[in-house]
């Protein structure tokens with residue numbers, strides 16, 4: 001069913017439980033690219049968003065973009081492109097308030113959501129429910145804190161997030177925020193949230209209070225559009241700095257978990273950005289590598305905890321959207337595959353669809369040891385410090401070049417500040433026989449001393465903040481926690 005963008009964003013997920021996808025992709029004309037090249041990031045974002053959000057006025061779009069990207073990121077340009085060595089361009093997406101790439105979308109989503117809700121259900125308060133393995137929770141809290149007509153509730157696994165990530169969440173201020181740990185792992189938190197979304201008595205309770213659930217997860221289309229912008233913008237920067245001439249293409253490498261970030265690159269290509277290869281990088285949880293190489297997606301396998309936790313995932317939700325496009329919008333074929341995934345934990349795509357996939361995608365992975373070596377090597381050789389997720393991407397990019405000899409310029413999504421994963425990054429760059437400090441803040445200090453890089457302000461000030469959220473509940477108590485908070 002076709003819906004206006006305001007409805008799609010406010011609702012988050014379709015009534016049937018499927019994911020929203022655009023009916024067709026707006027094309028960026030040559031003339032528009034010429035204009036985009038001369039624009040700032042915010043101007044580019046407004047121009048691209050207006051192609052999708054056709055039911056928003058120009059003033060509404062400017063309000064959203066300016067609110068999201070003014071004074072919130074370290075630099076005027078929220079997504080700088082850094083050439084680390086010839087052909088290798090790192091797109092740094094982590095200069096926002098929580099030091100990971102999810103800020104790019106989650107600073108903008110509250111504006112899109114409240115503007116959408118203002119059009120579709122102005123009297124309602126939106127209740128954003130999030131289950132997080134770390135980065136999404138904090139980015140959503142920061143984006144939604146004290147936003148009128150919204151409340152945000154974040155659940156995280158007590159033992160499943162890094163000390164830095166936990167402190168980022170438990171010190172969050174704001175009158176409309178609740179943060180709660182749960183006994184269990186990320187899957188428990190995620191399943192709990194999914195059940196609450198579907199719970200009829202909870203829906204009645206919300207309706208009685210003039211409230212409505214929405215999602216800040218990357219299944220919400222409002223999360224994807226802001227991510228399309230930075231790929232278009234990176235292409236404009238490559239044209240502007242002379243790396244590419246008009247008509248020349250480039251590759252992208254993306255460290256992938258839920259498949260949201262790399263899907264945004266696919267959408268950018270559908271709009272006319274000349275991306276040749278999508279290099280999909282995974283850690284030891286290499287289910288996507290296997291899928292791209294064999295055409296079989298099989299989640300019946302061991303789950304590993306790695307130094308790149310935001311990619312420790314066995315079900316990449318947004319892959320469903322890619323399948324839909326690969327199957328030429330055949331919804332029945334895609335729901336067939338999703339049913340098999342639910343029932344048997346696996347599915348295989350047909351050989352012609354696999355050929356289509358492989359013509360555009362390369363899949364690769366590396367383990368923690370290789371990630372560590374990559375971080376160390378690039379710091380020594382290029383004086384560039386990257387985090388563990390970005391380290392995985394750089395490693396897989398280098399595997400790709402070694403295997404194919406393809407030296408096309410490549411944009412690598414750099415998804416987190418190295419300071420956010422200080423333990424693993426420090427371990428990679430410090431002298432072999434130097435002992436590790438025993439707490440996270442000392443590691444951060446040491447990392448800065450060794451590398452001569454600056455500690456991002458949001459992490460530097462964390463040490464002095466007060467822990468405000470101390471509740472930890474069992475899975476069965478999540479809905480009670482929500483009701484208590486919403487009654488306040």
Ligand SMILES: *Cc1c(COP(=O)(O)O)cnc(C)c1O
Pocket residue numbers: 100101102135136218255256257258259260261262310311389415416
């Ligand atoms: C979320 C995240 C990823 C994975 O992005 P997806 O869109 O889920 O594929 C990679 N790196 C970091 C640092 C993240 O926070």
